[in-house]
Amino acid sequence: MPNHLLEALPPEDRARLLARCERVPLAAAQVLYEPGDVIAHVHFPTTAFVSLVSTADGHDGLQAGMVGNEGALGYELSLNAQHAPLRTLVQGAGLAWRLSAQSFEQELAESAALRRVLHRYVCVLLAEFARSGLCHRFHQIEQRLARWLLTTQDCAHSAQLALTHEALGRMLGVRRVGITHAAMALHTRSLIDYRRGVITITDRQGLENAACDCYRANRRSYSDLIGQG
Structure with missing residues (x-):
């Protein structure tokens, strides 16, 4: 499966970059960087996907975004920033x-x-992070859960998502009971099935209708910026 940022490069640039890359496995729950760590590598996911988690005061953190094969990790280096935020x-x-x-x-x-594509990608992420803050403040938990499930499916390329309550808590910034109620509401509407820590999206279009507009806005931002020549 290709990485879309690399696919946006001219063939000569892409081939030269890939010649310098190595293909590596990423394991579930692996932490690539903690805030403040020196960025030693840039990763362009192909089949893996990674949560970007904002942390403060020793709390578990809140998921600010997610990166799959549409993006890159370590993009901060393109802005001459050496440390992971x-x-x-x-x-x-x-x-x-x-x-x-x-x-x-x-x-x-x-x-x-490459500079142009990475700078545009940073603009996409900045817009997503801004929407994420508003989303957590103003949108209902059920809408937010639908949004994150859609985003996760886009990154995982599968309707079956292995998601723990802890992972869902990071996505939504709510306690277990809030996650349970929101998941049950989506299940009652026959949009998802939830069994033994695996969520299956059974009605993709219905879930898109249930999600807040942040999901569609994020997709538009990416399409508008990364698709430009």
Whole structure:
């Protein structure tokens, strides 16, 4: 499965970058970076997907975003930032292309297309992070759960999602009882099935209708920016 940011590069630039990459497995629950860590590698996920978690004051944290094969981890290096601002926690095991920070900097110097794609991707993430704050403040838990399930399905490329209550808690920033009520509401509407820690999306269109507009707005942002030449 390709990484869409790499696919957006001209063939010559993409081939040169991939020649410097290695294909690595990412394990579920693996932490790539904690806030403040020096970024040693850039990852372009292909089949893995990773939660971006905001942490403060020793709390478990709140999921601010998710990165699958549409994005990259370590993108901060494209802005000359050397330290990770968020915890990067592997949510779904899989593969990624990995590039050392030094090689990435060389690629940035050689490829204007890579710089352009990464800068646009940062703009997409900034918009998503801004919407995430508003979403947690103003939208109902059921709407937010529908949004995150859709986002997770997009990253996992599967209707069956292995999601624990802890993971759902990070997504929604609510306690277990709130997650249970929201999941039951979606189940009652025959949008999802939930058994033994596995959520199955049974009505994708219905779930999109149940989600807040943040989901559609995020998809529009990505399409508008990353698809440009």
